[in-house]
Amino acid sequence: AQTVTQSQPEMSVQEAETVTLSCTYDTSENNYYLFWYKQPPSRQMILVIRQEAYKQQNATENRFSVNFQKAAKSFSLKISDSQLGDTAMYFCAFMVNSGGSNYKLTFGKGTLLTVNP
Amino acid sequence: EPEVTQTPSHQVTQMGQEVILRCVPISNHLYFYWYRQILGQKVEFLVSFYNNEISEKSEIFDDQFSVERPDGSNFTLKIRSTKLEDSAMYFCASRHRDLKINEQFFGPGTRLTVL
Numbered sequence: 001a002q003t004v005t006q007s008q009p010e011m012s013v014q015e016a017e018t019v020t021l022s023c024t025y026d027t028s029e030n031n032y033y034l035f036w037y038k039q040p041p042s043r044q045m046i047l048v049i050r051q052e053a054y055k056q057q058n059a060t061e062n063r064f065s066v067n068f069q070k071a072a073k074s075f076s077l078k079i080s081d082s083q084l085g086d087t088a089m090y091f092c093a094f095m096v097n098s099g100g101s102n103y104k105l106t107f108g109k110g111t112l113l114t115v116n117p
Numbered sequence: 118e119p120e121v122t123q124t125p126s127h128q129v130t131q132m133g134q135e136v137i138l139r140c141v142p143i144s145n146h147l148y149f150y151w152y153r154q155i156l157g158q159k160v161e162f163l164v165s166f167y168n169n170e171i172s173e174k175s176e177i178f179d180d181q182f183s184v185e186r187p188d189g190s191n192f193t194l195k196i197r198s199t200k201l202e203d204s205a206m207y208f209c210a211s212r213h214r215d216l217k218i219n220e221q222f223f224g225p226g227t228r229l230t231v232l
């Protein structure tokens with residue numbers, strides 16, 4: 001079974017600054033994907049960024065980037081130039097990439113990020 | 118841009134009543150999922166559905182739950198006799214037929230309140 005751990009229940013950052021959210025996971029699988037989802041107060045789940053485990057290069061999407069350390073099973077999210085609209089709950093999620101897994105997502109408990117003006 | 122839709126957005130029901138939550142996945146998707154999020158907690162997998170049958174279900178998905186895709190477009194979650202602890206946000210998600218496209222697209226959720 002896979003587990004995802006987010007050790008920071010809440011974090012805050014000043015507008016325009018950089019913040020890093022932590023995520024660790026545990027798995028015996030070798031072929032998997034990792035995701036960060038954003039959940040604003042509307043509670044819609046929005047994909048922020050994804051990482052394929054076989055890729056060594058860290059994924060980036062505009063102001064969002066990850067630090068993927070496969071050996072350490074760590075997958076942190078860095079948000080640069082934080083904006084007020086980044087205020088949300090952020091969930092780290094894991095997906096095994098094999099037919100037998102049915103590709104379901106396993107989520108961490110989330111980190112509530114508040115961006116202060 | 119195509120999106121997953123869910124109805125209703127909010128459902129209030131009495132304990133013991135049956136509820137049906139509806140989802141319309143993106144049209145060229147073949148993999149469908151229901152997840153649940155109790156207020157303040159993490160999102161939990163309930164069930165996955167592929168080729169008109171359940172492919173995997175979690176321990177939460179007991180005999181009170183069922184899913185079906187009755188008409189090739191809608192994907193429904195039925196709770197036969199609701200309990201207080203079923204109060205949660207229920208998310209439907211779908212995934213493209215091409216497994217190289219690994220993103221699951223989520224609907225906006227249905228908030229279920231059981232009184």
